[in-house]
């Protein structure tokens with residue numbers, strides 16, 4: 519195996535969160551003795567701010583331009599929020615490593631109310647994801663709150679918080695991980711436990727993508743990988759893959775590892791909002807990612823047997 523170049527280039531989006539994540543990887547690699555430069559780029563997903571992502575092409579939107587930089591040799595690595603990474607990468611690319619997960623939970627941000635329970639009459643809640651919309655709707659239905667409206671909320675984290683602060687929404691729901699990474703943890707009014715609002719596959723984890731032929735990078739990246747996170751996200755992503763996962767499907771999948779046992783929960787919502795929310799769970803002793811994926815496939819089959827398409 520050839521050794522890694524002593525200087526590495528990380529392709530990254532230029533949102534504050536993406537840059538934080540790239541800097542985080544840079545610091546880890548520097549501590550291992552590598553020189554690291556960042557190559558900032560704008561992706562289509564960053565440019566389209568007026569439409570719901572699921573309508574314009576989904577997860578790949580944030581990844582494509584970075585892959586072109588990898589393919590052309592302008593960059594060695596691309597750092598992604600794992601939940602934005604498609605389940606199957608295009609030919610020629612590989613997910614080289616998944617790092618230890620930050621808080622995987624969703625967060626409630628509001629100056630007006632402490633949670634769903636005390637939303638004012640007719641309140642508007644903002645969220646960017648179909649999964650959150652479907653799970654929020656289910657909670658609101660349980661609470662008998664047909665007066666509350668859920669409205670789309672796009673843009674990077676700062677934009678979303680600004681829209682909240684301007685009063686367009688009574689509350690918004692975001693990933694806790696992004697807020698914490700940017701030092702905005704104090705904005706979190708409460709976090710939803712996974713049994714209240716099940717996170718998205720890979721939420722809170724960072725993935726590093728490389729060109730599949732770059733075996734010279736494997737040794738450099740090995741120390742950044744987290745084995746427990748890898749098992750969890752392998753199961754979560756397998757659920758999504760088995761159901762043909764895309765942003766236009768409201769799907770949640772979340773796994774925790776305790777001892778050698780992986781516990782996986784998943785939920786599927788009808789994009790049209792007609793069918794009821796479906797839930798499935800499973801657990802297994804797992805020692806490798808193939809066993810974790812097998813658990814994911816089983817849980818996905820359970821959802822499909824209940825009617826998930």
Ligand SMILES: NCc1[nH]cc(CCC(=O)O)c1CC(=O)O
Pocket residue numbers: 599600601602691692693695696720721722723724
């Ligand atoms: N879809 C955008 C996105 N991708 C990753 C995160 C947060 C960080 C993470 O989950 O790792 C966010 C923002 C959000 O969902 O609020």
